[in-house]
Amino acid sequence: MSSPAYKRILLKLSGEVLMGEGGLAIDPTVTARVAGEIKDARDAGHELCVVVGGGNIFRGLSAAAKGIERATADYMGMLATVMNALAVQNALEQVGVDTRVQSAIPMQSVCEPFIRRRAMRHLEKGRVVIFAAGVGSPFFTTDSGAALRAAEMNCDALFKGTSVDGVYNADPKKDSAAKRYETVSYDTVLADNLKVMDASAIALCRDNNIPIVVFNIREPGNLASVLRGEGVSTVVQKEG
Numbered sequence: 001m002s003s004p005a006y007k008r009i010l011l012k013l014s015g016e017v018l019m020g021e022g023g024l025a026i027d028p029t030v031t032a033r034v035a036g037e038i039k040d041a042r043d044a045g046h047e048l049c050v051v052v053g054g055g056n057i058f059r060g061l062s063a064a065a066k067g068i069e070r071a072t073a074d075y076m077g078m079l080a081t082v083m084n085a086l087a088v089q090n091a092l093e094q095v096g097v098d099t100r101v102q103s104a105i106p107m108q109s110v111c112e113p114f115i116r117r118r119a120m121r122h123l124e125k126g127r128v129v130i131f132a133a134g135v136g137s138p139f140f141t142t143d144s145g146a147a148l149r150a151a152e153m154n155c156d157a158l159f160k161g162t163s164v165d166g167v168y169n170a171d172p173k174k175d176s177a178a179k180r181y182e183t184v185s186y187d188t189v190l191a192d193n194l195k196v197m198d199a200s201a202i203a204l205c206r207d208n209n210i211p212i213v214v215f216n217i218r219e220p221g222n223l224a225s226v227l228r229g230e231g232v233s234t235v236v237q238k239e240g
Contacts, residue, residue, distance in 0.1 A: 005229065006156040006213075008047040008123065011038065012146040012197075013161045015056035015084050017217055025056045026087045035091035037223040042097060042128060044224060049119070049129040049153055051146040052088055054080030060138075074138035078105060081142060085132035086110065098127045104136030104145070116152050123153065140200070147201040151208045158210055159226070160197065161217025166234030167196055180232075185239040196236060205236070212236035 017034060020027025042048055060077035064070040085101045092099040100122050101111035112118065114131065122129045134145035150158045167189070170178040186206035189196050196202065196214060205212055215226045215233035225231030 006046065006159075006211075006227065008153065008155050009041075009049075009157050009159050009227075010146055010150040010153065010155045011041075011048055011050045011159045011161060011223070012143065013050065013052045013217060015053040015080065016163075017056075017161060018052070018084060018087065019056045026084065028091075031087050031091045032094070033220065034217070035088060035095055035097070037217065037221070038088075038092060038128060039095050039097050040221070040224045041227055042126070044227060046227060047123045047126075049123065049131060049149060049155070050085075050088065051131050051142055051149060052081060052084040053142040054078070054084060056080075057083060071138040074134075074140075075105075078133040078136070081134060082107065082111065082132040085130040089130055092128055098125075099130065100127055101130045101132055104131070104133040119153060129153075141198050143197040143201040144204070147197070147204040147210070150210050151204060155210060157213055158205060159213045159215065159223070161223065162214060163216060163218055164214075165216040165219075165232045167194055167214050167236065169194070181234045183235045183237060186236055187239070189236055202236070206238070209238060 018026050018031050020030045054077045057080035058077050060073040063073040082103055089099045089101050102114040102119055103111050104114050106113040119129050131149045134140055134142050135148055166180045167184055168178040168180050172178040186202055189202055213233050213235050216222055222231050226233045
């Protein structure tokens with residue numbers, strides 16, 4: 001059996017991925033399906049760490065725009081990511097996957113504090129590690145937190161699970177003529193403002209040569225397919 005192209009990956013999920021059709025912020029059925037995707041990837045021999053956003057519960061930027069002081073709004077958003085991390089942990093453990101949650105904001109009663117060496121050890125033991133609370137500071141998105149943790153964990157790639165099947169030169173939901181990239185450079189993403197992740201996350205991945213694989217997480221079985229090199233995705237990487 002050949003070694004996987006990406007042995008250790010960081011999976012970045014938006015909080016909205018956990019929402020169901022009934023308006024629940026965290027839908028147990030949807031969360032269980034996502035957990036199954038992660039389990040399949042782990043069973044295929046990959047080491048996984050996960051970052052989940054908090055937009056299904058609370059979005060700091062939107063709250064700040066409505067009058068909540070920005071730093072306070074961002075801290076509230078970080079707490080939402082802890083709730084999502086615990087929900088994903090519960091779903092993973094229900095399917096037999098040993099999981100740890102580490103938070104950038106210490107809250108020992110519910111999860112571990114972020115300690116890089118401990119997280120490394122968890123991965124080496126086959127556990128899935130979920131990183132919560134972003135970077136622990138306001139004014140940074142969970143995209144930036146995902147890029148930072150991917151660099152700290154020496155990940156081979158950052159997988160961004162979205163509701164579209166890659167990176168397009170225009171919004172495919174608004175422009176039927178939009179073209180999907182098979183590969184695209186970090187610099188093109190930044191120069192053309194392609195909205196893959198925020199600029200600081202793209203730059204951090206570029207500086208550490210971490211490919212960003214953008215794929216549709218809502219399609220059942222797609223994470224495993226993309227990891228096998230069979231699914232539809234876009235890889236953001238260095239030119240050449």
